[in-house]
Amino acid sequence: MQNIIYELSWRGLIKNKVPGIENQLKKPITMYIGFDPTSDSLHLGSLLPIMMLIHFQKNGHKSLALIGQATGFIGDPSEKENKRIFLSKEILQKNTTSIRNQILNLLKFHSIKIELLNNFDWIQNISFIDFIREIGKYFSVNYMISKDSVKKRINNNKNGISFTEFSYSLIQGYDFLYLNQIKNCQLQIGGSDQWGNITTGIELIRKKTGKKAYGITFPLIVKPNGMKFGKSEKGENIWLDKKKTSPYKFYQFWMNISDFEIEKYIKIYTFFSKEKIENLISKHRKYPSKRLLQRKLASEITEWVHGNEISKKITEITNVLFDNKNQSFQLLDDKTLISIYNYIPHMLLSHNELEKGIFLLDLLKKSGFFPSKNEANHALKANSIRLNKILIKENILIKKENIIRKKYIFLQFGKKEFFLIKVE
Known part of the structure; x- marks a missing residue:
């Protein structure tokens, strides 16, 4: 024993x-x-x-x-x-x-x-x-x-x-x-x-x-506001059911854990040996910007809860979304774009609605990416909105030429919030 x-x-x-x-x-x-x-x-x-x-x-x-x-x-x-x-x-x-x-x-x-x-x-x-x-x-x-x-x-x-x-x-x-x-x-x-x-x-x-x-x-695991994660607690929880919390959002929860907390979480939420964990922590401390511990834990737990296939897809999608090269998104194939659409917040938009064009602020509100045009406008003025990976500084009219592969419009707020619109 x-x-x-x-x-x-x-x-x-x-x-x-x-x-x-x-x-x-x-x-x-x-x-x-x-x-x-x-x-x-x-x-x-x-x-x-x-x-x-x-x-x-x-x-x-x-x-x-x-x-x-x-x-x-x-x-x-x-x-x-x-x-x-x-x-x-x-x-x-x-x-x-x-x-x-x-x-x-x-x-x-x-x-x-x-x-x-x-x-x-x-x-x-x-x-x-x-x-x-x-x-x-x-x-x-x-x-x-x-x-x-x-x-x-x-x-x-x-x-x-x-x-x-x-x-x-x-x-x-x-x-x-x-x-x-x-x-x-x-x-x-x-x-x-x-x-x-x-x-x-x-x-x-x-x-x-x-x-x-x-x-x-x-010990109880608590949210940033100090409340415990629980089925009847107020506020948002991270559920294990993919219908309640998407696998992408589940994965991102672990990716966004602070460097201070991740050393605690890697011990709690894995069965890695003490030697392996100490080795991972040592490497992480040398190159914290690589977020080695966050990536390792996110991958391990997402695979456990959602399976190997979904975990691999989420990892690939994350790498694409957080790639800072402006042209990278334009070059994605249909299969990858479909995967991204399935795992991040999204909506369908008809070609007819783009016939005469739609202003960016209207699209941000219509998609539900922002609750109001007011908040969307505030983000736009703060230089926090990207369209198809390109920084947008004014309320432009979005037309058919802004559609990637004649099917998709990619929206981004800040560094971590993404939304994909499929045009049919």
């Missing part, structure tokens, strides 16, 4: 851990991680628990993935300012199936097979009276309101917290107890916002069975 605590620690994947877990992990144990089906897709933050499942399985332990269809009816109040919107049974069932398939595909890529469970299978059989009598009796109200997830909602929200969400921690604790009794599961792992729920399960196991159980949390 390798020292998995050391492995996870140097990667920055441990935030909290119950004392004594190191000795327990010297022999194979069973662990589990839960997934919340409040959306039909996992997101960037969901990759971390999947990484943990793989790390433990590869190191000789048994990993269990639990989809919380039953707890999804309630919604975890952790890190939430307001109460969740309740989802219907049909939507939760659909989300559960979708997430289950995503988890299986992500594990299959690394040749990992684990057992997937659904807590609805056992919780649906428990009556409310039995639950509060057999489980609720082990916890005082004082203990429950001492949890950060509850305390924050009580202190920061005028509506407080509903009894429904207040009970969430007990139900998750029961999951741990059930898996401990049925699967001999001794360890629960989750994000750092789950520490209170995990310790509730540990306490329940101790009080009801007298057994020792353990918990580990990993």
Whole structure:
């Protein structure tokens, strides 16, 4: 058995851990991680628990993935300012199936097979009276309101917290107890916002069975605004479903990570050895402008989530889009242009609309590349607009001669925003 605590620690994947877990992990144990089906897709933050499942399985332990269809009816109040919107049974069932398939595909890529469970299978059989009598009796109200997830909602929200969400921690604790009794599961792992729920399960196991159980949390990955990536969080998320976040946008997320953060991310989001990572970091520091770490991580994770073929296409497209040679875009073949059109923001425009020409600002607004002509004009005056890779400084009339290969018009805002119009 390798020292998995050391492995996870140097990667920055441990935030909290119950004392004594190191000795327990010297022999194979069973662990589990839960997934919340409040959306039909996992997101960037969901990759971390999947990484943990793989790390433990590869190191000789048994990993269990639990989809919380039953707890999804309630919604975890952790890190939430307001109460969740309740989802219907049909939507939760659909989300559960979708997430289950995503988890299986992500594990299959690394040749990992684990057992997937659904807590609805056992919780649906428990009556409310039995639950509060057999489980609720082990916890005082004082203990429950001492949890950060509850305390924050009580202190920061005028509506407080509903009894429904207040009970969430007990139900998750029961999951741990059930898996401990049925699967001999001794360890629960989750994000750092789950520490209170995990310790509730540990306490329940101790009080009801007298057994020792353990918990580990990993740090949450947050957006630039400090908010965590989550299915119900405000703002934009990076989804694993290509219909919700395009593979190109997914790839660019990793490419745009700062040099400061990329050294942390390459450890967290890959299974590269410590020696290989240190070598990559050393090379990156010598030539940071080449963005070696960003390119390596973007390629690795895009291949994992979207497959080798899509990853290769996105890499090729990125190289074309960020090529600063003005004429390079004009020389692209139809196959490459079609690939670019499919993977970046785009729209169709009829030849008739270009018969008399269309002014650039009108096109920028019509395409949706800019929400208004006002904002488009502001960008134009700031010398931030390019047409077919050529810098444009005034509101020109775009005609048929501006169409590449009689089919495409390429728009660019700044260094990183692109839009392709197909003319038919």
